[in-house]
Amino acid sequence: MTTTVITGAGGGIGRAIATELADRGHRVVVTDVDLAAAEATVAQLSTQHVADHWARRLDVRDPRAAATVAEEVDAAHGLDAWVNNAGISAMVPFLDVEPAQVERTLSINLAAVFTCGQAAARVIARRGGGRIVNIASMAGKQGRVPYLSDYVASKFGVIGLTQAMAFELAEVGIRVNSVCPGYVATPMQDRELIWEASLRDTTTEAVRDLYLRDTPLRRLEEPRDVAKVVAFLLSDDAEFITGEAIAVNGGAFMD
Numbered sequence: 001m002t003t004t005v006i007t008g009a010g011g012g013i014g015r016a017i018a019t020e021l022a023d024r025g026h027r028v029v030v031t032d033v034d035l036a037a038a039e040a041t042v043a044q045l046s047t048q049h050v051a052d053h054w055a056r057r058l059d060v061r062d063p064r065a066a067a068t069v070a071e072e073v074d075a076a077h078g079l080d081a082w083v084n085n086a087g088i089s090a091m092v093p094f095l096d097v098e099p100a101q102v103e104r105t106l107s108i109n110l111a112a113v114f115t116c117g118q119a120a121a122r123v124i125a126r127r128g129g130g131r132i133v134n135i136a137s138m139a140g141k142q143g144r145v146p147y148l149s150d151y152v153a154s155k156f157g158v159i160g161l162t163q164a165m166a167f168e169l170a171e172v173g174i175r176v177n178s179v180c181p182g183y184v185a186t187p188m189q190d191r192e193l194i195w196e197a198s199l200r201d202t203t204t205e206a207v208r209d210l211y212l213r214d215t216p217l218r219r220l221e222e223p224r225d226v227a228k229v230v231a232f233l234l235s236d237d238a239e240f241i242t243g244e245a246i247a248v249n250g251g252a253f254m255d
Contacts, residue, residue: 001025001026001027001049001050001077001203002021002025002026002080002081002194002233002234003026003027003028003029003077003079003080003081004021004026004028004029004080004082004083004163005029005031005055005069005070005073005076005081005082005083005120006018006021006028006031006082006083006084006085007032007058007060007082007083007084007085007112007253008028008031008032008033008085008086008087008139009028009029009030009031009038009041009042010030010031010032010036010038010040010041011032011037011186011187012184012186012187012188013085013181013186013223013226013227014030014032014041014085015030015041015133015223016226016227017083017223017226017230017231018041018045018053019041019046019227020031020042020076020224020227020228020230021234022045022046022047022049022050022053022229023046023171024231025049025050026049026050026081026192026197026234027049027050027052027053027077028042028045028053028054028168029053029054029055029069029073030042030045030048030053030054030055030056031055031058031214032055032057032086033056033057033059033060033086034057035055035056035057037054037086038055038056038057039055039137040217041055042054042055042170043049046132047121050063051237052150053155053208054073054109055103056069057092058114060084060086060108060112060251061107061108061111061112061122062117063115063116063118063119065118066112066115066119066120067119067122067239067251068168068178069119070082070119070120070122071123072124072203073085073123074126074127076097078082078122079120079124079127080124080127080130080131080153081122081124081129081130081131081132081133081234082116082117082124082130082131082132082133083133083173083230083234084092084107084111084112084113084116084117084130084132084133084134084135085135086103086104086112087108087109087135087154087188088108088188089148089151089188089191089192090105090150090151090153090195091146091147091195091196091199092147092194093147093199095148096145096185097150097194098151100249102150102152102153103149105118105150105154106150106153106154108117108234109151109154109155109157109158110154110157110158111156113134113137113158113161114161114192117132117161117165120132120166121169121172124172124174124231125169125172125173126205127151127175128173129172129173129174129214130173130174130175130199131174131175131176131177131233131234132165132169132174132175132176132177133176133177133179133230133233133234134158134161134162134165134177134178134238135149135157135158135174135176135178135179135181135230136158136162136178136180136189136245137155137158137180137181138180138182138249138252138253139155139248140157140178140180140245141150141157141159141187141255142181142253143170146196146199147195147196151158151241152217155180155243158178159178159245162177162178162244163178163243166242167217168245169244170242175233175239175241176242176243177233177241177242177243177244178236178244178245178246179226179229179230179233179243179246179248180187180235180245180246180247180248181221181226181248181249182215182221182224182247182248182249182252182253183214183216183220183221183222183249183250183252184222184225184226185212185213185220185221185222185223186223189220190212193207193208199237205248208220208227211252214225214252215249215250215251215252216250216251216252217250217251218229218250219250221248221249221250226248229246229248233246
């Protein structure tokens with residue numbers, strides 16, 4: 001049985017990933033800075049394959065906490081896979097972004113992927129190999145994203161870091177890939193719709209229509225669309241894929 005840790009899985013894409021993996025037979029360790037949210041995710045996971053999914057509080061900015069989770073999970077069940085999903089955003093024009101915002105965005109969206117990736121890889125390497133998936137973004141492949149300059153920088157960094165991790169960790173049997181979602185219908189996107197509507201002096205409905213027009217498949221992405229691709233990358237079907245940034249965006253950005 002595969003045991004997988006997911007960061008930022010108290011809601012949104014992270015919760016969808018946890019749900020999909022549990023449905024496919026993974027033992028899931030749900031982590032979030034909000035323990036109650038993590039516990040709520042665990043409470044709705046399928047127990048058809050395993051009865052002991054876990055919830056753990058984890059501030060991904062704390063390398064020692066990440067290492068503790070990795071070691072604890074490995075000691076109990078063996079750590080096979082890790083999904084770096086935790087992330088934040090805030091929409092502000094480039095000239096108005098404060099240094100504190102840049103620091104916070106980079107610390108959670110990029111630096112934490114680095115340190116959590118280290119914590120996971122150190123443990124997984126001892127087991128002879130496994131998988132790591134980093135959640136990046138369509139905004140990690142193009143800078144044509146308004147009011148999200150610090151977010152764009154962080155997600156470009158995640159894609160580059162994924163390649164560097166994949167190159168070095170291949171020799172210890174760890175595959176590392178990233179997934180790049182587009183306009184995903186989550187609470188984060190709900191906040192962004194409000195912010196962008198205000199910045200554009202329009203309505204949230206108009207901004208949502210803009211997202212739809214930008215997507216050839218003509219619907220907003222659902223969290224499960226992302227989760228299914230993560231599940232594929234963690235499976236043996238992807239055993240010869242590493243260092244990739246898989247676009248899951250309905251054609252909103254094609255590379």
